[in-house]
Amino acid sequence: MIEQFQVIADAVRLEVKPEHRKKIGICGAGGIVDGAHLPAYKKAGLEVVAIFDTDNAKAKDVAARHGIPQVYGTLAELLADPQVEIVDIAVPAAAQPEIFAQVAAAKKHILAQKPFATTVAAGELMVKQAKDAGIVAAVNQQLRFEEGVAAAHKMVELGWIGTVSNFSINVNLMTPWELWPWAKDLERLEVMLHSIHYHDLIRWFLGDAKTVFCAAGRTAGQFPIGETRTISTALYSSGVTSVVHANHVNRGGDNYAEYRIDGDKGSIRGTLGLLYDYPNGRVDTIEINSSVIPTDGWLPYPVTTRWFPDAFIGTMGSVMESISTGAVPRSSVAENVGTLKMVEALYKSMDSGKSVDL
Numbered sequence: 600m601i602e603q604f605q606v607i608a609d610a611v612r613l614e615v616k617p618e619h620r621k622k623i624g625i626c627g628a629g630g631i632v633d634g635a636h637l638p639a640y641k642k643a644g645l646e647v648v649a650i651f652d653t654d655n656a657k658a659k660d661v662a663a664r665h666g667i668p669q670v671y672g673t674l675a676e677l678l679a680d681p682q683v684e685i686v687d688i689a690v691p692a693a694a695q696p697e698i699f700a701q702v703a704a705a706k707k708h709i710l711a712q713k714p715f716a717t718t719v720a721a722g723e724l725m726v727k728q729a730k731d732a733g734i735v736a737a738v739n740q741q742l743r744f745e746e747g748v749a750a751a752h753k754m755v756e757l758g759w760i761g762t763v764s765n766f767s768i769n770v771n772l773m774t775p776w777e778l779w780p781w782a783k784d785l786e787r788l789e790v791m792l793h794s795i796h797y798h799d800l801i802r803w804f805l806g807d808a809k810t811v812f813c814a815a816g817r818t819a820g821q822f823p824i825g826e827t828r829t830i831s832t833a834l835y836s837s838g839v840t841s842v843v844h845a846n847h848v849n850r851g852g853d854n855y856a857e858y859r860i861d862g863d864k865g866s867i868r869g870t871l872g873l874l875y876d877y878p879n880g881r882v883d884t885i886e887i888n889s890s891v892i893p894t895d896g897w898l899p900y901p902v903t904t905r906w907f908p909d910a911f912i913g914t915m916g917s918v919m920e921s922i923s924t925g926a927v928p929r930s931s932v933a934e935n936v937g938t939l940k941m942v943e944a945l946y947k948s949m950d951s952g953k954s955v956d957l
């Protein structure tokens with residue numbers, strides 16, 4: 600049985616081959632860069648040559664702690680540095696399109712944090728800017744590289760659970776929204792900033808939905824003004840279904856984050872360890888019950904890395920590989936417009952109380 604898992608381990612390994620490595624310049628020195636991007640790049644042996652943040656003191660502090668040799672006072676200076684080959688943008692979404700346009704004009708490759716834009720129209724314009732500049736541009740939807748879910752994707756691809764009939768994600772968390780003061784007054788919160796990971800992930804497995812419905816809620820005493828609970832359902836042309844339920848004000852103290860994929864020859868179930876104790880997390884789990892392998896009950900696959908920081912090696916690695924080989928990144932900006940369309944349809948449904956066709 601262990602031998603059968605070898606093909607999965609080979610498919611989900613997070614590493615960047617030395618011949619593909621490129622030098623990185625970072626725009627944004629916030630929590631996610633400090634806690635996930637930089638530790639991941641260190642682990643993968645990637646070189647960060649410069650950083651810029653509008654908060655110069657913060658950039659200097661992050662640079663000092665992570666050994667980044669150059670701190671710039673403006674984006675233009677970072678873009679003028681010939682050493683910088685890829686710009687890693689990690690600032691609040693509202694600020695990303697303007698930065699993206701400048702980076703594309705400077706013909707540097709881009710990895711942009713999710714959501715890379717907050718509207719489909721803005722996203723489509725950015726796709727055009729990247730195409731016109733001839734650069735590789737991808738979105739940091741690193742859940743597509745998280746070892747457990749990437750293993751699940753490979754198992755589905757190998758037909759181990761047969762034809763998929765449903766994908767469910769159920770998370771119930773106490774999210775520390777105070778960590779992101781800029782998110783406090785966002786009217787579009789949960790789907791735009793958090794469940795976008797799940798909707799993007801499900802698109803990776805099932806493609807684009809035909810019809811979606813989303814109900815959203817808030818609870819008394821919550822910190823942000825936007826929706827903190829969403830229940831999204833989707834129907835695909837093949838008849839496949841999906842559901843995402845995410846709650847961020849769990850006062851029960853029993854955080855959990857589970858997913859399950861059902862097929863006609865078996866099922867996969869897993870947990871996202873990161874969310875049990877964000878941002879420290881715990882190990883992920885994934886198990887498969889398959890009549891194809893066969894497994895004789897639920898068989899655990901041993902996950903050895905974590906969403907934070909390890910999966911961040913995957914998104915940056917895919918940009919680097921794409922520059923070297925011409926392969927399309929797993930989460931290219933063009934592909935990610937489909938996720939923005941999904942997000943926009945979910946908000947339309949939330950606002951109208953009706954299902955929305957994509």
Ligand SMILES: NC(=O)c1ccc[n+]([C@@H]2O[C@H](COP(=O)([O-])OP(=O)(O)OC[C@H]3O[C@@H](n4cnc5c(N)ncnc54)[C@H](O)[C@@H]3O)[C@@H](O)[C@H]2O)c1
Pocket residue numbers: 626627628629630631632651652653654657689690691692694698712713714739741778779780781792
């Ligand atoms: N799993 C994930 O992929 C994940 C997790 C957390 C956050 N994020 C995303 O990453 C981005 C940053 O989040 P964070 O948690 O680091 O937020 P943060 O508030 O900790 O940091 C944001 C940083 O951006 C800087 N900034 C703002 N505007 C800027 C500009 N125009 N130019 C340069 N710097 C600017 C701020 O000074 C701040 O240092 C957001 O888009 C967020 O949605 C993604």
